[in-house]
Amino acid sequence: MPASNPMMDSPSHLLVPFAAASAPECRALLPEMRLPNLTALLGELTLGTSLNGDDHEFTPPHERALAHTLGLGLHDDGAIPWAAAEDPHPDRPQAWFTPCHFQVGMDQVTLYSAESLGLSDDHARPLFEALAPYCQEDGITLHYASATRWHAEGEPLRHLICASLDRVSGRSVADWTAPGQADNPGAQLIKRLQSEAQMLFYTHAINDQREAARLPIINGFWVHGAGAVGHARIASGPTPIVCDNLRQSAINGDWATWRKAWETLDTEQIPSLLESARSGQMVMLTLCGERHATTWNNASPRSAFSRLGQAIKTLRGKTPAWKQLDTL
Incomplete structure (x- = not known):
């Protein structure tokens, strides 16, 4: 969004x-x-x-209503291309990567986004710089937009189905993982990148600092707003x-x-x-x-x-x- x-x-x-x-x-x-x-x-x-x-539904009502008002048309659930819609080149596949804390419990993994954790640029940028080369190897270019939003661009993002961050924040990740993505190469690539980020961030010095300050560590990222705008907008209001x-x-x-x-x-x-x-x-x-x-x-x-x-x-x-x- x-x-x-x-x-x-x-x-x-x-x-x-x-x-x-x-x-x-x-x-x-x-x-x-x-x-x-x-x-x-x-x-x-x-x-x-x-x-x-x-x-x-992966797309909450406020995102569907806003997309309708902005003339983005109708999309499959979880497929409103918010990142592309805000870009000068909306026809290119893009997404938002938001750094997160995944809290592992007895029977579920709960996501807390950087927005709710008050993540600062000082902590976010080193993690971004560590992840960006791994994304580049897989055909995804990562740009630092803010501490809570990293802008991603690349063909693997074109057909991703993603739950909105507003749906998954504070909830079990298992409930918001898109089914039927086993044959989607982009989805498999993102899953692998998320696993790599988990290992990469876990040993990062920034998380040592966060643990020392008794702050939740950043141990992954969530992808949302993926896709491309494949048509001219027709604003409805x-x-x-x-x-x-x-x-x-x-x-x-x-x-x-x-x-x-x-x-x-x-x-x-x-x-x-x-x-x-x-x-x-x-x-x-x-x-x-x-x-x-x-x-x-x-x-x-x-x-x-x-x-x-x-x-x-x-x-x-x-x-x-x-x-x-x-x-x-």
């Missing part, structure tokens, strides 16, 4: 990943949440498109701002912090959309859970029947926002 941009291309379209989650602890919180501005905004808008899926305020607390399973982040979002960012909607400006809101992404808008004039329904809703009281979140 593209890196978040704090500047809005379209101030009137807000896309919110992790607006709800499937964890029972999150679902239990929803009825207690008071989001008055979101409730009022949804009351001003009309239900638009929905992208439906399930918790087990204004580029939204992606609000990542809820992301890390949801990935960490910290639902108390997630709830506070939603309340802050309701206080600080939703009111401007509400004001725009009430003044007659076009407004779009896309809320994404772990299964579905749903968009509300005021793009089309309401029919007389719709206006009557809205009047009845107003008399009865507006539907609390949490009930909409519970459907995601």
Whole structure:
């Protein structure tokens, strides 16, 4: 998924990943949440498109919704080429490599990405420089974009199926390994590179420093956003701002912090959309859970029947926002 941009291309379209989650602890919180501005905004808008899926898809709803909005078209699950989409040469096969800590437990291996570990450039760059020559030998050129994102380019990346980092972070790796890749040479090559990185990083001096500082070692990397853009983009609407305020607390399973982040979002960012909607400006809101992404808008004039329904809703009281979140 593209890196978040704090500047809005379209101030009137807000896309919110992790607006709800499937964890029972999150679902239990929803009825207690008071989001008055979101409730009022949804009351001003009309239900638009929905992208439906399930918790087990490699591509989460917010990535599918964003790809649709950016005109990247429809892709197989786990095959949205985010790295290529951000490159001046999107027709070339590319991917993101994110350094990770793989925690080995009694019955599973859990991934924690560099983003959640606060990996610094001082620690990330030496590991990158150690891995890059091994990638080059296998036809993959590695470029250092940031501590948490290494840009990879090469033909072996063209047909990879990869689980989004947002799906696998904090979870068992076994649940997010693409099936049916045994005959894919690129997938086999990546698997071998991951094994080589594990051995290479394990003995690296940077990890000695991290262990001494009681920090999780970096013992591998995760590939995501792989592939190439094989067609011209056909943008389907204004580029939204992606609000990542809820992301890390949801990935960490910290639902108390997630709830506070939603309340802050309701206080600080939703009111401007509400004001725009009430003044007659076009407004779009896309809320994404772990299964579905749903968009509300005021793009089309309401029919007389719709206006009557809205009047009845107003008399009865507006539907609390949490009930909409519970459907995601």
